[in-house]
Amino acid sequence: MIKIASHYLVSGGILIKNPVITLSEDGTIVSVESNVENIDSLADVKFYSGVLAPGMVNSHSHLEYSYVEGKISQGGGLPHFISSIINIKQTDNTPDSEKSAKAQYIDAKMWSDGVTAVGDHNNNDYVYEVKEKSDIYYHSLVELFDMDGKSADEAFHWGVDRAAVHHSKGLAATVIPHATYTMDDRILSLCGGSVASESGVKADGVLSVHFKESVEMAGAEESKRIFSSISPQRDSIMLVHSIYASADDINKAQEIYGSKLTIVTCPLSNIYIENNITDIEYLRSRGVRIAIGTDSLSSNRVISMIDEMKELQERYPNIELAEIVKWATLGGAEALCIDSWAGSVEVGKRPGIINITGVDLDAMKLTKNSSTKRIV
């Protein structure tokens, strides 16, 4: 048995004072006690100063673009970003072994920071091995990006086959659309799961799609295409970024997808590309589930969930620490449909435990010095 204690525990949006958590050797939570006295001097209990929390869930990344670090200039807007990425894919001759090594470095960093699970958009094979060997749980979101001369049905089946390769390696994977602007209606609907392919295959499971990411995507046409192509039968619907989602867009998405809806915000990436972020206050007022992602090093200077949380804390100083941490943990676990074992510190779960230090314990807010470290 492992016993750990701290000044505070935040889990599921709740703040618990003076907790003692008991875990079995494999990390399964056996008990959670609160308001324990003499918390920092108990026998056989390791004390951590600051705050404990469950392992984090990075709900939006592109591990395969780790090698693009620093290659795309900041602040050019989405069209500039997309043309740069396409150009890099076509002309950059970084060998796959180097791309894989960079992905591996990011994977190891996420694990030691305390990331337990990742929703990772996936186009390329060179990250399979990194994910297979990782201690992190990856859900690969096999993304149809361009059709590469194939028909919509052929392209879709290429994605279905790729998901099957992931499954054969023991990795979770589902087929998803990249975004409206890279896809025609047929492929969007196939990947969204609202229609079956000519051979009768329908996409299902967890879905993630880039949504309202730029001024160019702000119009009503974008929402119309997404809502008509993405089936409410999918297990989970993550609308990623949603920077320019209007109140009507959010209300309509809630109406169609109900509790399956998650808005994934990637603050630092959104600032990098668009110098704007998701309207968090509106999402809170509507009770929409929020999750946090880092996106990739192609549009972020760092892959760090605590840096994303710090940006949100700075922009929304009134929001409680427990709520922001919930977005970075349980929000993502529910979105990836892994909340039976991850996302919160509850008996029987095995979420991993992190220590958040550098917290202002009087105000219970993150500060510039806040950081995270995995302890279980």
Ligand SMILES: [Zn+2]
């Ligand atoms: Zn993305």
